[in-house]
Amino acid sequence: MKECDQMDEINHKTTIYEPNKYLKRGIKIWKDMFLELMESRELVWRLFVRNLSAKYRQSILGYVWFLLMPFIAIGTFMYLNRVGIVNIDTVDIPYPLFALIGLTIWQLFSTGIVSGTNSIVSAGSMVVKINFPRESLVFSSMAQGLFEFMVKSVLIVIFFFIFKVVPSPWGLLFPVAVLPIIILTVGLSLILSLVNGVLRDTANAVSLLTTFLMFLTPVLYPISATKSIYLKLNPLIPLVNTPRDLLVYGSIKEPVEFCVATIISVVVLLCAWRIFHLVETKIPERL
């Protein structure tokens, strides 16, 4: 933990390393964690730019690649729907638009959690050699997901024009409505990236589970959380449904579920962040 010590004429930072040092700080740690993140926001930004600019540097299509995935998924489902293998409940907006919005929100979660889980291990050589705030790796991988989200949002606007659908003015709240799913993603990523540091099985399990989860979530076809008690247990359903409903209809169909899911997300983030902070010092020696 870094503290400012005004005693000297120069502003000296005192650094203390000892076993279990973070445990001793109790409740004050939340403030410290937030300040530390603020201090390292430039680092988060640099890491994000670094990953982004390196990712597609040796490719011709470049950023087009992450736009291809939603198109292929939507195309597949349109085909499956047309030939009648999968029967999608009629949605009252054009299906491609419905699916694109769903996928855009979903991929915030799925790409965020997959790259977040891997973020510490894939920066392993750096983590064991340089001392820097490790949560910046997780946050910057989320920033990557956010960037892709923004590009796809432009695509959504274009789709609204193509299909001549008028979005609801409440749709301006869309960025706010996706916040809970972002919070949940960051929270889960913080925990999973740590576990992945010790057990590499985590990354495989996560990518398997997210694929599976997508079919239990109203991404490519509508599911309402109110329908079944089991579906109520999946907080992702209202988190995906609500922003889309706001954007398309201007109304929230599952207000209670959405609120509960939001609270769950915030609690997950706060706990996960705290745990991350407590145990991040144990990670370099296990990498």
Add this chain to the structure above:
Amino acid sequence: MNDILISAKNVGKKFSKSLKRSMFYGVTDVMMNAVGIECKSENLRAGEFWAVDDVSFELKKGETLGIIGPNGSGKSTFLKMLNGIYMPDKGRIEMQGRVGALIEVGAGFHPMLSGRENIYINGTILGMTKREIDEKFDEIVEFADIGDFIDSPVKYYSSGMYVRLGLSIAININPEILLIDEVLSVGDLSFQNKSLRKLAALRDNAHAVVFVSHNLRHVSDLCDRVIILNAGRQEFTGDPKTAIIKYEKLSRKISLHAAHKNNSDGIDLRISSGEEIEYVDCGLLDVSGRKTSRVSIDEPLIQFCDFILNNDVAGLYFSISIYDQHKRPCLWSVSSDMEDCKFDDFKKGKYRIIVRYESHCLMPGIYLPSIAIRNNSTGETYERILLKDSIEIVGEMPSRGIVNTEKEWSLIEL
């Protein structure tokens, strides 16, 4: 006390030898910490050992501390603890000011990105703000001496350029505390000298430096104090000269131990015709005539060889030598070279040949005795032996070069 920049008290770090155990302990530790239970980290669990154990020191402004020790003695682990990468399992480290580490520089470089981009990324990772990097940018590029390559991806850099760039970034963040691990051996001589100059300048600006190296000359030139680590323990702390002598003694002990461990008959190389001569023993004698394996630098060196002659031989000559650890001959005496030592008309029997050097001039170190017995008239080699059983010359003196004689320095202006 504000001029103490680093204070380490009874610092220890444990590791586990097996991966499975390490994973298991990792999971339990993480779980316990996650729910807020303190790990009893000062006790060893099964399969664990202390990689660093009970190290303490204080370092003031402007001081340079050297850490030396044999491989695996915990030097790098200790440096990583100072750098905050590993948390100590016991004890406490307290540091004042920004810490810069030259530990495996260039970590965090992205191979696809240009040198320019990597300077900004690496600088930020090491804790600089964008403005600071902007200010230092030209200095970093100039120091790294990579010229036009600054805008090429670093994967096209030569390994020297790569390390130079990394070192240049790390050294230019102007830390109050600088941790250096063996990196001064990178680059050519001119870059090494440049780094040494920069280091001296940093030290003069009241920075504290912790320096880990195998290069004893750098250690003795740069450091005010030296710690010897051996198997994680702080064996010695004190002035560099004494430390280096102690360290050389320690490393002799270790290589002697290793040499004794892996020999069975003590013979490294043996060429023997077998019939004429039977080799019995060979080695060193102390002044009272007992066999020994240690001789001090100021004692006479007495080498002997016992052998049994199976037949009468007209004449023999002996070639007795001492090799250093790199198998370079250091002392080599051939009996036939001397006019007055002819060994003729041997009868059947047991003999001991002795050669005595009143002052041998050898440096402290580990040596191997060797002997050859040949026929005087035909030149036939009866026996040639190089022993693996090393002998040790002991003395309190830094060992540079091969021999040591009386010397006197003088400086004359021309």
